[in-house]
Amino acid sequence: MDRIQEVKNGLVLQVATEKGAFRQEVRETRERWAVQAPIKLPPEDPALLYPERLRRAETEGSEAYVYDSHNWDRDIERLSLWLAVPGLDRYRDVVDWRPFMAALVLFQPPLGTLQEFAAFGGIIRRTPEDGEGTITDFDPMLVAPLVWNLPHPYAVEGACRHYYETLLQKINERFLKPRGLDIWDLRAAVLEDGSLEGDLQQRIEQIPRDIYVEVPEEPSADELRKAAELAASRRKEAGAPEEPSVKVSNTLLIKVELAYRRYCLNEGYLDVAERYRPNVGSAETFKAYALAGRAYLPTDG
Secondary structure: OHHHHHHHHHHHHHHHHOOOHHHHHHHHHHHHOOOOOOEOOOOOOHHHOOOHHHOOHHHOOOHHHHHHHHHHHHHHHHHHHHHOOOOOOOHHHHEOOHHHHHHHHHOEOOOOOHHHHHOOOOOOEOOOOOOOOOOOOOOHHHOOOOOOOOOOHHHHHHHHHHHHHHHHHHHHHHHHHHHOOOHHHHHHHHHOOOHHHHHHHHHHHHOOOOOOOOOOOOOOHHHHHHHHHHHHHHHHHHOOOOOOOOOOOHHHHHHHHHHHHHHOOOOOHHHHHHHHOOOOOOHHHHHHHHHHHHHHOOOOO
């Protein structure tokens, strides 16, 4: 469960500090739904985790309501795609991320209470109604292995491209050509100004990057050890991240909170000692943590 909480921490930090690709996705979702997210912790009542136009009683049951409700659910589910990283992608299926993702869209995490926001809703298992099977207290699917056997990303990309090209071809043959249209001409017209492909490239560049090391098909223990050492050295060479990671410890959340409290609210150690005990046990630790977290604060913070 600690890994899931670290993911929640990381997503909250990206939204709160206005840094990272996930923050951009949340911003665009807010714009689509005209959400002016207040800086506050989300309410415990899940009925309030909907945009204003879906909470208007007079619209419930109408065709527009059904359409908007479907689009809202789709947008919230789409945010969960940011969990598609090795060791975490499985959590999209066994954990219900919808209340947490909705809270991130509807409310802006306060920099002084990041831990409370990240803890919102706990870690909710999907019920049998949401998916197949039941979730027990001990689920081996929640234990991420150290070694994964994954298809090569280029092969996956090629298979997906083939699928969509074939799909377009069949749509063209069955529905468009009989009407005197050609999907490839329509496609060329849409892509003519290059803005759509430019947007795709920008999104690809924003996707969080992980370090991958290739090893032989049947590696020896020594080769695996060297691969792990190489990955560790590459991570050290990268230095401090320019933006929050996908996974973030509670300690980093505390550092950012303390930076906000010290540099933005002018609070001192005695003001925060009770809240952060035992993690921060001295004025020296308070100053060191605040200084380390300062780099994550928004530029206008």
